[in-house]
Amino acid sequence: MEKQPRLLASQLLLKNSLFEVSLNRVLLTWKEIATKKKRVSGGIHHPFKVGTSHGVSVSEILAVRELDVDSETKDDGRWQKMPQKSTEAYPYAFTVSYVERAWQHRWRCSDVTFHCLEGALCQQWVQTIREQLTALTSRPKHLLVYINPYGGKQQGERIYEQKVAPLFTLASISTHVIVTEHANHARDHLRTEAELKKYDGVVCVGGDGMFSEMVHGLVSRTQRDNGVDQNSPEEKLVPCTLRIGIIPAGSTDCICYATVGINDPVTSALHIIVGDAQPMDVCSVHHNNTFLRYSVSLLGYGFYGDVLADSERKRWMGPARYDFSGFKTFLTHHYYEGTVSFLPATDILGTPRDKTRCRAGSRCFICQHNGQLYSEDAPEICETDTDVSDSEYKGGWRVIRGKFLAINAASMSCACPRSPKGLSPAAHLADGTTDLILVRKCSRFNFLRHLLRHTSKYDQFDMNFVEVHRVRRFRFTPRYCQSDSELDLRENGKRLFSQICRDHPACSCSPAYSSWNCDGEILPHAAIEVGVHCQLIKLFARGIEEQPVFEDLPNPCVV
Numbered sequence: 001m002e003k004q005p006r007l008l009a010s011q012l013l014l015k016n017s018l019f020e021v022s023l024n025r026v027l028l029t030w031k032e033i034a035t036k037k038k039r040v041s042g043g044i045h046h047p048f049k050v051g052t053s054h055g056v057s058v059s060e061i062l063a064v065r066e067l068d069v070d071s072e073t074k075d076d077g078r079w080q081k082m083p084q085k086s087t088e089a090y091p092y093a094f095t096v097s098y099v100e101r102a103w104q105h106r107w108r109c110s111d112v113t114f115h116c117l118e119g120a121l122c123q124q125w126v127q128t129i130r131e132q133l134t135a136l137t138s139r140p141k142h143l144l145v146y147i148n149p150y151g152g153k154q155q156g157e158r159i160y161e162q163k164v165a166p167l168f169t170l171a172s173i174s175t176h177v178i179v180t181e182h183a184n185h186a187r188d189h190l191r192t193e194a195e196l197k198k199y200d201g202v203v204c205v206g207g208d209g210m211f212s213e214m215v216h217g218l219v220s221r222t223q224r225d226n227g228v229d230q231n232s233p234e235e236k237l238v239p240c241t242l243r244i245g246i247i248p249a250g251s252t253d254c255i256c257y258a259t260v261g262i263n264d265p266v267t268s269a270l271h272i273i274v275g276d277a278q279p280m281d282v283c284s285v286h287h288n289n290t291f292l293r294y295s296v297s298l299l300g301y302g303f304y305g306d307v308l309a310d311s312e313r314k315r316w317m318g319p320a321r322y323d324f325s326g327f328k329t330f331l332t333h334h335y336y337e338g339t340v341s342f343l344p345a346t347d348i349l350g351t352p353r354d355k356t357r358c359r360a361g362s363r364c365f366i367c368q369h370n371g372q373l374y375s376e377d378a379p380e381i382c383e384t385d386t387d388v389s390d391s392e393y394k395g396g397w398r399v400i401r402g403k404f405l406a407i408n409a410a411s412m413s414c415a416c417p418r419s420p421k422g423l424s425p426a427a428h429l430a431d432g433t434t435d436l437i438l439v440r441k442c443s444r445f446n447f448l449r450h451l452l453r454h455t456s457k458y459d460q461f462d463m464n465f466v467e468v469h470r471v472r473r474f475r476f477t478p479r480y481c482q483s484d485s486e487l488d489l490r491e492n493g494k495r496l497f498s499q500i501c502r503d504h505p506a507c508s509c510s511p512a513y514s515s516w517n518c519d520g521e522i523l524p525h526a527a528i529e530v531g532v533h534c535q536l537i538k539l540f541a542r543g544i545e546e547q548p549v550f551e552d553l554p555n556p557c558v559v
C-alpha cells in the first residue's frame, strides 16, 4: 500500500499512559511509548492492533469532539470521571468516536480520549480530524427517515429514538423523520411529494415490507422523473442515485441479513454514517405488458406461493402461521403445469452450483465483473441444442415445459436464521442475474429431502428432479390461460372455490394455478415476465464481511 504522508503526530496521554499518536489521510494510530501500568482491553477486538499499537481507519471515524475536562462530562451527555493525574498535567482533551467490530458482523461505536498539554494542540487535532471527515464525500449529511410504528414488535419509534438518532446526532447528520400513518404511506410519499434533492439518502425503520415500499417509491420516482415507462418489460430502467438505509425493526429482516450480515439497528446506523454503498439488482415483474411489482429477493410459484397465500388467511395465528401453512402446503403436495422460458446468463463469471459466496458485495469480484458486462450490454446468444424432449431453445431463450412443485427465482442467497445457506447460496447481490430453481413433480419424500437440504451442508440442487439456471430474464405461462374473472376474484382476495382442473374433471387433484410470492407479497397472476435490472439501487451497506472461498474463480477476489 502507498505510504501516506503524516498530517499530525504528537505525544498524548491516554488513560495515564503516554502514546505516540499519528494521523494520515487513511489511518489514525496510537502507540504506547511509556506506561505506568499495562492495560489490555478485553472482549471486543480493536480494528488494527500490532503489539501496543492501535489504529482506526479514518473512513470509520464517526466524530471527534473537544472534551471539557473541568466539567467532567462529555458533550454527548455521558458522564466520565477524569483521572486526577491527567487533568493536572494534561488539562486539554479530545475524544474520537469510531467503529469497532464486535461479534457476528455487529458494529459498535467506541470512544478513545487523548489528553494534551496545550489547548492549541488539542484544537489542532480536532480540526485536522474534522477536515479529514469532511473530505469523505460519500457520507450522508441529510437523511429522510420513514418509521413504521407497527412493524415487527411495534418498537420502530423506540428503536430509532434510543439507538439510532443519538448516533446520527453524534455524526452531525440532520434528519427529517416521518412516522407512517398507513400502509404504502412511505411509498406514495417517495413517489410523489418527497423533495428528494434535499437529501443524501432515505432510511426506513421496519422490516422487509417497509424496504419494499422504499424500493417501489424510489424506483418509480426515478423512472417517472426520467420519462421511462415502467409498463414496458423491455425498457432499461434508470438507476436510483439516492441510497437506501434499513434500520431493522420488522419481524422479517432478510434484506438486512443479506446486505449487512445481522439485523442490528446500531450496526445498520453505523453503516449509514460511514456512507457505505452496496449496489443491488432489482427484478421487474410484468403481466401482459403491465407492470406489477419489483422484487429484490425471492419470487416463488407453487410451494412458496401457496405457503404465503395460506398464511395470509391465518394472520390471526401470528408468526406460527408460517410453520402451520408450510406443513399444510407440504402435505397437499400440489404441482402446477406450465412453461418456463428463460434467457440464460451465458457470458458471466460464477454459477449457482459453485462454492463462491457473495461477500462484501460492493467489492465482490463477480458482482463487479458481471455488472461491467451488463453495462456494456453484452449480447445474449445461446446456440447449444438439447436432447431433452420437454426442453428447447428459441432465439437464445430456453423453453422448458413440465409439472412443477416449485418455481423459485432467487436474486440473492435469501439466507435467514431458518435457512442459513439460503435458497441459492451462491447467488450474488449485484451481478445482474437471478437463480431460477425448478423443482419438478416428485414424491413427497423426495421433496422433503430437498427442503431439508436448505438447512444442512448438502447441496439442495444435487437431485434429479431439481435444476437451477442463472438467468437474466424469464417467463412463466401456466398450461391453461387464467381468465380475467379468475384474476379479479383472486385480486379481490376471495377464495376460488371452483378450482379449474380441466384435465382431471373429478377435481381431486392439483388446482390449475398457484400464486407468485413476490418478496412476501402475493401476486395473483400466474403468467408473468421477469427481467433483472443490474445494480438498479444502492443500499447503505457493504455486504457480508467474511473471507470468501474462491475455489471456482480464475483470480482471487480482493475484499
Ligand SMILES: Nc1ncnc2c1ncn2[C@@H]1O[C@H](COP(=O)(O)OP(=O)(O)OP(=O)(O)O)[C@@H](O)[C@H]1O
Binding pocket: 147, 148, 149, 150, 151, 152, 153, 179, 180, 181, 182, 183, 184, 185, 205, 206, 207, 208, 209, 210, 211, 213, 249, 250, 251, 252, 253, 520
Ligand atoms: N402506519 C402503518 N400502518 C399499517 N401498516 C403499515 C404502516 N406503515 C407501514 N405499513 C405496512 O406494514 C407492512 C409490514 O411492515 P414491516 O415490513 O415494517 O414489518 P414486518 O413486521 O416485518 O412485516 P411482515 O412480517 O408482515 O413483512 C409493510 O408492508 C408496510 O406497507
